[in-house]
Amino acid sequence: QVTLRESGPALVKPTQTLTLTCTFSGFSLSSSGMCVTWIRQPPGKALEWLARIDWDDDKYYSTSLKTRLTISKDTSKNQVVLTMTNMDPVDTATYYCARIRRTVDGSQLSLPFDFWGQGTLVTVSS
Protein backbone atom coordinates (compact mmCIF):
# COMPACT_ATOMS: atom_id res chain seq x y z
CA GLN A 1 0.00 0.00 0.00
CA VAL A 2 1.04 3.61 -0.53
CA THR A 3 2.45 5.45 2.47
CA LEU A 4 4.29 8.75 2.86
CA ARG A 5 6.03 10.15 5.92
CA GLU A 6 7.47 13.62 6.44
CA SER A 7 10.51 14.20 8.59
CA GLY A 8 12.56 17.21 9.57
CA PRO A 9 13.22 19.64 12.41
CA ALA A 10 10.34 20.64 14.63
CA LEU A 11 11.94 23.99 15.39
CA VAL A 12 13.97 26.32 13.21
CA LYS A 13 15.25 29.82 13.84
CA PRO A 14 14.36 32.83 11.71
CA THR A 15 16.59 33.21 8.63
CA GLN A 16 17.60 29.54 8.74
CA THR A 17 17.00 27.07 5.94
CA LEU A 18 14.42 24.32 6.46
CA THR A 19 15.04 20.90 4.98
CA LEU A 20 12.16 18.41 4.94
CA THR A 21 12.24 14.84 3.69
CA CYS A 22 9.31 12.84 2.39
CA THR A 23 9.97 9.10 2.53
CA PHE A 24 7.46 7.01 0.65
CA SER A 25 6.65 3.42 -0.19
CA GLY A 26 4.20 1.58 -2.39
CA PHE A 27 5.15 3.35 -5.60
CA SER A 28 8.23 4.42 -7.52
CA LEU A 29 8.97 7.99 -8.50
CA SER A 30 10.72 6.65 -11.57
CA SER A 31 7.44 5.27 -12.92
CA SER A 32 5.73 7.32 -15.59
CA GLY A 33 2.99 9.54 -14.18
CA MET A 34 4.13 9.51 -10.58
CA CYS A 35 4.68 12.83 -8.81
CA VAL A 36 5.18 14.04 -5.22
CA THR A 37 3.99 17.39 -3.96
CA TRP A 38 4.35 19.47 -0.79
CA ILE A 39 1.53 21.37 0.89
CA ARG A 40 1.54 23.34 4.15
CA GLN A 41 -1.07 24.49 6.63
CA PRO A 42 -0.44 27.21 9.24
CA PRO A 43 -2.23 26.53 12.53
CA GLY A 44 -5.95 27.14 12.10
CA LYS A 45 -5.55 28.23 8.50
CA ALA A 46 -6.06 26.89 5.00
CA LEU A 47 -3.94 24.56 2.93
CA GLU A 48 -1.28 26.13 0.72
CA TRP A 49 0.36 24.33 -2.20
CA LEU A 50 4.14 24.64 -2.31
CA ALA A 51 5.87 22.50 -4.92
CA ARG A 52 5.75 19.39 -7.07
CA ILE A 53 8.30 17.09 -8.66
CA ASP A 54 7.46 14.65 -11.42
CA TRP A 55 8.89 11.25 -12.40
CA ASP A 56 10.76 12.91 -15.28
CA ASP A 57 12.33 15.44 -12.83
CA ASP A 58 10.15 18.33 -13.96
CA LYS A 59 9.69 20.72 -11.03
CA TYR A 60 7.00 23.28 -10.25
CA TYR A 61 6.80 25.89 -7.51
CA SER A 62 4.34 28.19 -5.81
CA THR A 63 4.50 31.55 -7.55
CA SER A 64 4.82 33.46 -4.27
CA LEU A 65 7.48 31.19 -2.76
CA LYS A 66 9.47 30.02 -5.77
CA THR A 67 12.55 32.07 -4.90
CA ARG A 68 12.82 30.27 -1.54
CA LEU A 69 11.94 26.70 -2.48
CA THR A 70 13.90 23.82 -3.97
CA ILE A 71 12.47 20.35 -4.51
CA SER A 72 14.52 17.30 -5.41
CA LYS A 73 14.21 13.54 -5.48
CA ASP A 74 16.35 10.50 -4.71
CA THR A 75 14.62 7.71 -6.55
CA SER A 76 16.89 5.02 -5.13
CA LYS A 77 15.93 6.01 -1.57
CA ASN A 78 12.25 6.70 -2.35
CA GLN A 79 12.65 10.19 -0.97
CA VAL A 80 11.73 13.73 -1.97
CA VAL A 81 13.41 16.67 -0.28
CA LEU A 82 12.05 20.20 0.04
CA THR A 83 14.23 23.07 1.17
CA MET A 84 12.91 26.49 2.11
CA THR A 85 15.36 29.31 2.72
CA ASN A 86 15.13 32.36 4.95
CA MET A 87 12.50 30.96 7.29
CA ASP A 88 10.22 33.39 9.09
CA PRO A 89 7.70 32.93 11.91
CA VAL A 90 4.89 33.18 9.34
CA ASP A 91 6.23 29.93 7.87
CA THR A 92 5.16 28.09 11.03
CA ALA A 93 2.91 25.34 9.73
CA THR A 94 2.27 21.65 9.37
CA TYR A 95 4.01 20.50 6.20
CA TYR A 96 2.52 17.62 4.23
CA CYS A 97 3.80 15.61 1.33
CA ALA A 98 1.40 13.81 -0.97
CA ARG A 99 1.48 11.57 -4.00
CA ILE A 100 0.04 12.51 -7.36
CA ARG A 101 -0.73 9.85 -9.94
CA ARG A 102 -0.89 11.86 -13.12
CA THR A 103 -3.27 10.55 -15.75
CA VAL A 104 -4.70 11.83 -18.99
CA ASP A 105 -8.45 11.68 -19.53
CA GLY A 106 -9.08 12.59 -23.13
CA SER A 107 -7.51 16.00 -23.44
CA GLN A 108 -7.50 16.78 -19.72
CA LEU A 109 -4.70 16.15 -17.28
CA SER A 110 -5.66 14.73 -13.88
CA LEU A 111 -3.41 15.55 -10.92
CA PRO A 112 -5.12 14.52 -7.66
CA PHE A 113 -3.30 14.34 -4.33
CA ASP A 114 -4.41 10.78 -3.71
CA PHE A 115 -2.27 9.78 -0.74
CA TRP A 116 -1.00 12.09 2.01
CA GLY A 117 1.53 11.83 4.78
CA GLN A 118 0.53 12.57 8.36
CA GLY A 119 2.31 15.93 8.29
CA THR A 120 5.07 17.43 10.39
CA LEU A 121 4.74 20.62 12.41
CA VAL A 122 7.53 23.12 11.92
CA THR A 123 7.73 26.09 14.27
CA VAL A 124 9.86 29.09 13.39
CA SER A 125 11.00 30.93 16.49
CA SER A 126 14.14 32.34 17.97
Next chain:
Amino acid sequence: QSVLTQPPSVSAAPGQKVTISCSGSSSNIGNSYVYWYQQLPGTAPKLLIYDNNKRPSGIPDRFSGSKSGTSATLAITGLQTGDEADYYCATWDSSLSVGEFGGGTKLTVL
Protein backbone atom coordinates in the same frame (compact mmCIF):
# COMPACT_ATOMS: atom_id res chain seq x y z
CA GLN B 1 -5.97 35.15 0.44
CA SER B 2 -6.88 31.95 -1.41
CA VAL B 3 -7.30 31.92 -5.17
CA LEU B 4 -10.47 29.82 -4.94
CA THR B 5 -13.39 31.16 -2.92
CA GLN B 6 -15.35 28.97 -0.52
CA PRO B 7 -17.85 29.88 2.19
CA PRO B 8 -16.10 29.79 5.58
CA SER B 9 -18.78 27.60 7.12
CA VAL B 10 -21.93 25.65 6.42
CA SER B 11 -24.20 23.70 8.70
CA ALA B 12 -27.12 21.33 8.50
CA ALA B 13 -28.90 18.72 10.58
CA PRO B 14 -28.13 15.00 10.49
CA GLY B 15 -29.74 13.31 7.52
CA GLN B 16 -30.00 16.54 5.56
CA LYS B 17 -28.12 17.67 2.46
CA VAL B 18 -25.51 20.39 2.28
CA THR B 19 -23.64 21.95 -0.61
CA ILE B 20 -20.29 23.73 -0.56
CA SER B 21 -19.39 26.06 -3.39
CA CYS B 22 -15.98 26.82 -4.86
CA SER B 23 -15.55 29.77 -7.16
CA GLY B 24 -12.56 30.35 -9.39
CA SER B 25 -11.77 31.78 -12.80
CA SER B 26 -11.02 30.84 -16.38
CA SER B 27 -7.34 30.57 -15.47
CA ASN B 28 -7.95 27.76 -13.01
CA ILE B 29 -11.30 25.97 -12.56
CA GLY B 30 -12.42 27.00 -16.01
CA ASN B 31 -9.62 24.98 -17.61
CA SER B 32 -8.73 22.27 -15.11
CA TYR B 33 -10.27 19.51 -13.07
CA VAL B 34 -11.53 20.26 -9.56
CA TYR B 35 -10.64 18.15 -6.55
CA TRP B 36 -12.18 18.07 -3.07
CA TYR B 37 -10.39 17.11 0.14
CA GLN B 38 -11.85 16.32 3.54
CA GLN B 39 -9.84 17.13 6.64
CA LEU B 40 -11.21 15.63 9.82
CA PRO B 41 -10.10 17.35 13.04
CA GLY B 42 -6.44 16.75 13.80
CA THR B 43 -5.79 14.64 10.72
CA ALA B 44 -4.25 14.98 7.28
CA PRO B 45 -6.52 15.84 4.35
CA LYS B 46 -8.02 12.99 2.35
CA LEU B 47 -9.02 12.93 -1.32
CA LEU B 48 -12.80 12.98 -1.55
CA ILE B 49 -13.57 13.85 -5.18
CA TYR B 50 -11.28 13.98 -8.20
CA ASP B 51 -11.72 15.01 -11.83
CA ASN B 52 -14.74 17.14 -10.86
CA ASN B 53 -17.08 14.29 -9.97
CA LYS B 54 -15.28 10.98 -9.46
CA ARG B 55 -14.99 9.24 -6.10
CA PRO B 56 -11.92 7.27 -5.01
CA SER B 57 -12.52 3.74 -3.85
CA GLY B 58 -14.07 3.73 -0.38
CA ILE B 59 -15.74 7.13 -0.59
CA PRO B 60 -19.51 6.71 -0.16
CA ASP B 61 -21.86 7.94 -2.85
CA ARG B 62 -23.30 10.42 -0.34
CA PHE B 63 -20.47 12.64 -1.55
CA SER B 64 -20.73 14.06 -5.06
CA GLY B 65 -19.04 16.79 -7.05
CA SER B 66 -19.98 18.90 -10.01
CA LYS B 67 -18.47 21.70 -12.04
CA SER B 68 -19.97 24.37 -14.23
CA GLY B 69 -17.85 26.98 -15.93
CA THR B 70 -15.58 28.54 -13.32
CA SER B 71 -17.37 27.15 -10.25
CA ALA B 72 -17.65 23.79 -8.58
CA THR B 73 -19.89 22.31 -5.92
CA LEU B 74 -19.51 19.54 -3.38
CA ALA B 75 -22.76 17.97 -2.20
CA ILE B 76 -23.13 15.76 0.84
CA THR B 77 -26.40 13.96 1.42
CA GLY B 78 -27.57 11.98 4.43
CA LEU B 79 -25.33 14.04 6.72
CA GLN B 80 -23.70 12.23 9.62
CA THR B 81 -21.93 13.66 12.66
CA GLY B 82 -18.78 11.99 11.36
CA ASP B 83 -18.88 14.30 8.33
CA GLU B 84 -17.94 17.27 10.52
CA ALA B 85 -14.70 18.42 8.99
CA ASP B 86 -13.03 21.09 6.91
CA TYR B 87 -13.54 20.71 3.17
CA TYR B 88 -11.15 22.17 0.62
CA CYS B 89 -11.54 22.53 -3.11
CA ALA B 90 -8.42 22.52 -5.25
CA THR B 91 -7.38 22.79 -8.83
CA TRP B 92 -4.41 23.66 -10.99
CA ASP B 93 -3.77 26.82 -12.92
CA SER B 94 -4.35 26.66 -16.65
CA SER B 95 -0.72 25.76 -17.29
CA LEU B 96 -1.12 22.86 -14.83
CA SER B 97 2.02 23.96 -13.09
CA VAL B 98 0.71 25.71 -9.97
CA GLY B 99 -1.64 24.10 -7.49
CA GLU B 100 -4.38 26.18 -5.92
CA PHE B 101 -6.59 25.63 -2.89
CA GLY B 102 -9.74 27.25 -1.64
CA GLY B 103 -9.85 28.79 1.82
CA GLY B 104 -11.70 25.80 3.24
CA THR B 105 -15.24 25.35 4.55
CA LYS B 106 -16.01 24.11 8.02
CA LEU B 107 -19.00 21.79 8.05
CA THR B 108 -21.01 21.56 11.24
CA VAL B 109 -23.62 18.86 11.59
CA LEU B 110 -26.06 20.29 14.12
